[in-house]
Amino acid sequence: xxxxxxxxxxxxxxxxxxxxxxxxxxxxxxxxxxxxxxxxxxxxxxxxxxxxxxxxxxxxxxxxxxxxxxxxxxxxxxxxxxxxxxxxxxxxxxxxxxxxxxxxxxxxxxxxxxxxxxxxxxxxxxxxxx
Numbered sequence: 001x002x003x004x005x006x007x008x009x010x011x012x013x014x015x016x017x018x019x020x021x022x023x024x025x026x027x028x029x030x031x032x033x034x035x036x037x038x039x040x041x042x043x044x045x046x047x048x049x050x051x052x053x054x055x056x057x058x059x060x061x062x063x064x065x066x067x068x069x070x071x072x073x074x075x076x077x078x079x080x081x082x083x084x085x086x087x088x089x090x091x092x093x094x095x096x097x098x099x100x101x102x103x104x105x106x107x108x109x110x111x112x113x114x115x116x117x118x119x120x121x122x123x124x125x126x127x128x129x130x
Contacts, residue, residue: 062084063082065081065082066081067081068080068104068110069110070109070110070112071109071111072109073108073109073110074107074108074109074110074126075104076106076107077103077104078103078104079102079103080102080103080104080110080124080126081101081102082101083101083102084100085100086100087122088102088122088123088124089123089124090102090123090124091113091123091124091126092125092126092127093105093106093126093127093128094124094125094126102124104126106126106128107126107128108126108127108128108129109126109127109129110124110125111125111126111127112125113125
């Protein structure tokens with residue numbers, strides 16, 4: 001029913017009177033300017049509150065891998081490989097920490113050796129300088 005009716009503001013030439021009147025079917029009796037119906041609300045500028053994200057965090061890298069490359073001198077106690085699990089296995093003159101870190105027991109050159117039986121098994125050795 002309200003779709004058929006249109007609201008119009010009729011402005012009389014004398015500045016004293018201005019009124020909104022209802023004219024059916026969009027007909028106006030005099031010069032008019034459209035105005036909003038009194039029951040409609042006016043929207044104001046708003047800013048919606050920001051939500052939280054369940055995926056918005058990350059951790060730093062663990063800096064794993066070979067620290068002293070084959071052919072390089074290693075001091076006693078120096079870390080040769082940092083790893084998760086036993087990707088590299090303990091050979092001669094090296095030790096393994098509780099977090100599977102391989103370190104040198106003596107001063108010498110680092111050597112990596114791949115097993116002849118199983119190509120996936122890598123052994124880390126330290127050959128003493130003599």
